[in-house]
Every structure is written in structure tokens, then in C-alpha cells.
Amino acid sequence: xxxxxxxxxxxxxxxxxxxxxxxxxxxxxxxxxxxxxxxxxxxxxxxxxxxxxxxxxxxxxxxxxxxxxxxxxxxxxxxxxxxxxxxxxxxxxxxxxxxxxxxxxxxxxxxxxxxxxxxxxxxxxxxxxxxxxxxxxxxxxxxxxxxxxxxxxxxxxxxxxxxxxxxxxxxxxxxxxxxxxxxxxxxxxxxxxxxxxxxxxxxxxxxxxxxxxxxxxxxxxxxxxxxxxxxxxxxxxxxxxxxxxxxxxxxxxxxxxxxxxxxx
Amino acid sequence: xxxxxxxxxxxxxxxxxxxxxxxxxxxxxxxxxxxxxxxxxxxxxxxxxxxxxxxxxxxxxxxxxxxxxxxxxxxxxxxxxxxxxxxxxxxxxxxxxxxxxxxxxxxxxxxxxxxxxxxxxxxxxxxxxxxxxxxxxxxxxxxxxxxxxxxxxxxxxxxxxxxxxxxxxxxxxxxxxxxxxxxxxxxxxxxxxxxxxxxxxxxxxxxxxxxxxxxxxxxxxxxxxxxxxxxxxxxxxxxxxxxxxxxxxxxx
Ligand SMILES: Nc1ncnc2c1ncn2[C@@H]1O[C@H](COP(=O)(O)OP(=O)(O)OP(=O)(O)O)[C@@H](O)[C@H]1O
Ligand SMILES: [Mg+2]
Numbered sequence: 001x002x003x004x005x006x007x008x009x010x011x012x013x014x015x016x017x018x019x020x021x022x023x024x025x026x027x028x029x030x031x032x033x034x035x036x037x038x039x040x041x042x043x044x045x046x047x048x049x050x051x052x053x054x055x056x057x058x059x060x061x062x063x064x065x066x067x068x069x070x071x072x073x074x075x076x077x078x079x080x081x082x083x084x085x086x087x088x089x090x091x092x093x094x095x096x097x098x099x100x101x102x103x104x105x106x107x108x109x110x111x112x113x114x115x116x117x118x119x120x121x122x123x124x125x126x127x128x129x130x131x132x133x134x135x136x137x138x139x140x141x142x143x144x145x146x147x148x149x150x151x152x153x154x155x156x157x158x159x160x161x162x163x164x165x166x167x168x169x170x171x172x173x174x175x176x177x178x179x180x181x182x183x184x185x186x187x188x189x190x191x192x193x194x195x196x197x198x199x200x201x202x203x204x205x206x207x208x209x210x211x212x213x214x215x216x217x218x219x220x221x222x223x224x225x226x227x228x229x230x231x232x233x234x235x236x237x238x239x240x241x242x243x244x245x246x247x248x249x250x251x252x253x254x255x256x257x258x259x260x261x262x263x264x
Numbered sequence: 265x266x267x268x269x270x271x272x273x274x275x276x277x278x279x280x281x282x283x284x285x286x287x288x289x290x291x292x293x294x295x296x297x298x299x300x301x302x303x304x305x306x307x308x309x310x311x312x313x314x315x316x317x318x319x320x321x322x323x324x325x326x327x328x329x330x331x332x333x334x335x336x337x338x339x340x341x342x343x344x345x346x347x348x349x350x351x352x353x354x355x356x357x358x359x360x361x362x363x364x365x366x367x368x369x370x371x372x373x374x375x376x377x378x379x380x381x382x383x384x385x386x387x388x389x390x391x392x393x394x395x396x397x398x399x400x401x402x403x404x405x406x407x408x409x410x411x412x413x414x415x416x417x418x419x420x421x422x423x424x425x426x427x428x429x430x431x432x433x434x435x436x437x438x439x440x441x442x443x444x445x446x447x448x449x450x451x452x453x454x455x456x457x458x459x460x461x462x463x464x465x466x467x468x469x470x471x472x473x474x475x476x477x478x479x480x481x482x483x484x485x486x487x488x489x490x491x492x493x494x495x496x497x498x499x500x501x502x503x504x505x506x507x508x509x510x511x512x513x514x515x516x
Contacts, residue, residue, distance in 0.1 A: 060415060080421040090412040094434045106430075107422035155420065 006036035006191045007057060007159070011066035014052050014217075026052045028216035029066070036158070037189040041196055041206030043245075045253055049217025050195045051163055057193060058084045058161045070159065080108065082159040083152035087167050089144045091136040097123065097147050098132040104155040122154035123147075125184060142173035146180070153184065159191045167197065178204055182229055199249060203241050204231055211245065213252045215259055220252050299481040304488060307481035316470070321493065324455060324466040327383060328497075331390035332451050339398035339447075340440060346399075347406025348432065360399070368392035368454050372461045386458035386466065394451035398443045405439025406432060441505055448501055452494045467493075 014027040027049045034040050042050045055061045057068050059078040068075045070082065078084075083104075091100050101122055105115035123129055126146040136144055145165055152160060166174045178201060185192055196202050202209045206225055213220040225241050232238060283301050290300035299307075311317035346353040368389045375385035413435050417427045459468025467490050474482035 058419070078415070078419040078421075080419065082419075084415070084419055086412055086415075088412060090416040092413065092416075092431070092434070094437070103416075103422075103430075104420035107417070107420040107426060 004035060005033040006038070006070065007034040007193070008032075008069040009057075009066070010069065012053075012056060012063045012068060013065040014049070014056060014061070015064045025216035027056075027063075028218050030217075030219060032210065032219065034191060034193065036191055039185055039192045039194065039205060039207045041194045041202035041209045042212060043196060043199060043202045043209060043249070044212030044217075044220070045214055045249075045256055046197070048212040048214035048256075050212060052217065053212075054084070054161050054163050054193060054195050058082055060084070080104065080155055081157050082161060083155065083157040084161040084163070085145075085148055085152055085165050087164045089136070089148045091144055091147055091151075093136050096133050096135055097128060097139070100136070100147055101151045101154050104151055108155065118154050119150075122150040125153060125187075126150045126180065140173070141169050142177060145169065145177065149181070149184070153188070156188075157190060159193070162192065162194045164195050164197065166201070174198075174201070179230065181205070186229065199245050200233070200242065203238060203245060204233055209245060211248050211252065214256050221248055223248070296478060296480055299484055303481040304484045307479070307485040308489070311470075311482065311485060317489070320465060320467050320470045321489065324459065324468070325493070327387050327459070327463075327466060328390055328451060328455050331387040332394050332447065334387070335391050335394035335398055335447060335451070336444065339395050339443075340402055343399045343402025343440075343443075344406055344428075344433065344436070347403040347436070348428065350407075353403060353407075360396075364396050364400075369457050369461070372458075376462050381462050381464070383463070385462040386455070386468070389454050389458035389461075390451045393454035394447035397446040397450055398440070401443025401446070402436065402440050405436035405443075408439070409435040438509070441508070445498075445501060445505070448497055449494075452490075452497060456490055 009030050009032040012027060012030045016024050016026055018024055042053065044050055056063055059075050062076060098119055101119040102115055105118055123132055126149055128143065128146055128150060131139065131143065166177050182205065194205060203225055209223040209225060210219055211221045223245055227237055287300050290298050295303050346356060371389060371392060372385060375388045379385050379388060409432055413431050417431045456468040459466035460472045463469045467486055471483050471486035474486060
């Protein structure tokens, strides 16, 4: 294990037993090191185990074999220092925006006045100072996801896990939130693991893009996106990386489709 | 305009037509057999003037309130517990499934044996009628709390107590409200049965007492009042629900 790795996957394998008792390998013998403060994107065809992998890292699931090591310790349970952001936000509808952001601080028993201060600061960071007393059902999808990001930021986690956080949003909101997330990342420098099925999003955000392949879930390739942030999506170099990733992706897709044909 | 038509005019017209039809049909029968609306109104006036009506309504409402409250304070905690602890639920579910189909009225002989005549058997029957809907909806609403709520809670390191009180209970609340609602209906329906069987007062007793004197107009008066009071309670409940729902951020 490299000393400076923040997150380190050592021979991680995950098998599920289906209802009929058949064993299925969702992830097979996976190794990956992620540096502190790095922004890593996971992409790959549906069913290749992206969600499974991020759930393992976040401690929601345990690997069948191998281990996930974060900060030198084996991760076996969810940890308030590693916050997961879900596609469907996971906000509590009975709490206001402020109440939702306060949740993590209350769980940590932060004194009320201090918690309020931190929550308001986090909401300010995501540009929601004007909506603190609204309920989630009064907000747009993009605003809801910002609340969930603010809720995470309020507890100052060193790692953010994001599983297709912007997938349910329209293209405009998505681009906007991508830029916001980059701004916050540059300001706070958490380690971010970001799952997406949008290749452009992966190139726009990730310092590294991990391309996964299915059956069994594994890492196909790791692409280093050597472009400085903020990135210009219309720039020539952006297009070069984009082309590279698309070609790899099509290869993975074709192989997966052929494998599926053989198995029929 | 259209709203007024649909929500006020239309129901009022139906009601008026119904009363008219009743009056016409009743005209063909002797009033002891089938009293007309006018007879029933007269009976209500009479009962109200000599105070019998108000005493009985008061007694019925008190019994209903006591039984309903008793059901709420027992069924909700039990339901929260059983919904949270799957093992306990699995263990106790067969028992619930066997007891639940037994009509509360079937408990009557035992209730009288155990509690004697008076308030207790009626309260017991209403309690049973309200208990199961609250219990079952509470269990199912706790069990159907979205997993993501619990994931978030455990991710932020919330303890068991905080997860239960600040996540599970509020998340289950709208579902429990539905159960409370259903229980008002079933409880109120069984009020009359409970009071007919053993009590010496209340609206149910008033109806039975009227039968003993062949006062069909008073029987119908009692029935009508049970219906109207039921409606009023149900409406009150809706209002409370709306207020709470708005606070909970779940209003549509
Ligand atoms: N709890 C589970 N039980 C059984 N099989 C599972 C479970 N979770 C995931 N799998 C299987 O593991 C494989 C990987 O699933 P996963 O959800 O991680 O894929 P994904 O890459 O996130 O897909 P998508 O892009 O559609 O979200 C799939 O074949 C899926 O059927
Ligand atoms: Mg997924």
C-alpha cells in the first residue's frame, strides 16, 4: 500500500447470492489507490458494479473478499467523515432546509448555536441562504441536491462519495452544479469519488476517470485527465480526452454485448 | 363558480332530493313503521328539549374519546416497536392475524363477564375496533420507511435513539395518520353496537330504548345523529391532519 493513499482497495471482491441461490460476482479482485484530495470519477456500463463499489467504500456493504482501507484503517461501517450523496437526495421531508443541514451536526452533538452557524455557512456555500426555512418539497431537484451537499459539507467530511448525484437533473442544472461542485472542491479539497454514466461529466470533473467493465465488474482502464480546473468544455484538449474515453467505452460496451450473446 | 357548484350545490341538491324522496315514500306507510323526515325532526326536537339527547351525546362522545385515546396510546407504541424489531413482529404476527378477524362485538359476552355492565364493555369494544387499524398501519409505515433515510442517518453517525425518534417516527407519521383516520371510522361504527349491548345510556342505548317503546321516529333520530356526529368527527380529524401535514411538509 502506498503511504499517501487516502482510500486503498486491496483485492476487493463482492459476490451476491441471488434469490435462486446462484452466486453472482458483482466485483472481482479490484485494486485502486485514491490520493487525499483527489477527484476520481467512476464510469462504466449499467450493471458493472459502480454502485456496489461506492457502497463498499462508504461502508454500507462489506466486501466478500479483500478490504477497503481509508486513512490506514479498514472501513467496515459508515463513517461521518465519509459522507455519501445519493441521486435521490435522501432529504427528510419533515425538516426544513436548515433542519436537514443541521441533522449531521445534531448527530454529532454539536452545541445548537455553533451547529446553526455551521449549517448556515454550508448553505451559503451552496448558494441557498435564501431558502433556509423552506421544506424540500418546495424546492427544485437541483436545489434539493444542493441541500444534500450542504448537509454533507456542514460536518466537514474528508471524503465525499457521490452516486450519480446529478443524473436526475436537467442539462442546464447539471452543468451549473458541476461547476459549483468544482468550486467547493477547490475550496475545501475533500477527496471525491463520483459515479456517473455521463462521460462528459466524468471528463469535466475527474482528475482521473476509472472506466469499469461488467461481468464480472472490474477496472478496465484508468484515464488521467491532465487538464487544469476549471476546464473549458469546448477546448481542443477536452475533446481529445473525450474521444479517448468514448472509444474505450464503446469497446467495453461491445465486449459486454458479445459476452451477453455468447451466454444466451 | 364551478367549485361552488361541485362542492356545495351538487351535494345539497342530492341531499334535498333524498329527503324529498323519503318524505314521499314515507307518506305511503303508517308513521310507526316508516316515519317521515318531518317526524324525525320532531323527535329530535322533543329529545333535545327534555335534555335526554344532550346527555346521551355527551356520554357517547366521552366513551368514544376514552376508548379511542386508549387505542392510540397502546397501538402506536406497540406498532412502532413491532415495526422496528422484525423478529418480534414475526413472532407476534400470527397472533394478530388470528385475533383481528374476530369482530369486536363477539367479545361482548366476555367483556360483560369481565367488566360488568356500564361504561367498560362499550369502551372495550370501541377500543378493539380502533386498536387494530392503528396497530397495523403503524407497523407497516415503520417498515416502509425509505432505506435511504436510514442510510443517511447511519452515515452521519446518529445513534439508535436519534434514528428512532428523529427519523423513523417522523417518517412513519403520515402513514400512522392514515391509521388514526381509519380507526375513527371503525371506532365510531362500533360505538352504537357497544352501547346497544350493555350500556344504560348513550346514543346506542337511546336507539335500543326507543325500539322497546316502538318509537321508530326516535330510532331514526338516533341513527341520524350518529351519522351526523360521525361526519363532524371525521371532518375535525381532516382539519387537524391538514394542519399537521403542512407542518410536516407533506401537503399536496
Ligand atoms: N443487493 C444485491 N443483491 C444481488 N445482486 C446485486 C445487489 N446489488 C447489486 N447487485 C448486482 O451487482 C451488479 C452490479 O450492480 P450495481 O448496482 O453496482 O451496478 P451499477 O454499475 O451501479 O449500475 P447502474 O449504472 O445501472 O447504476 C448487478 O449485476 C446487480 O444485479
Ligand atoms: Mg448504480
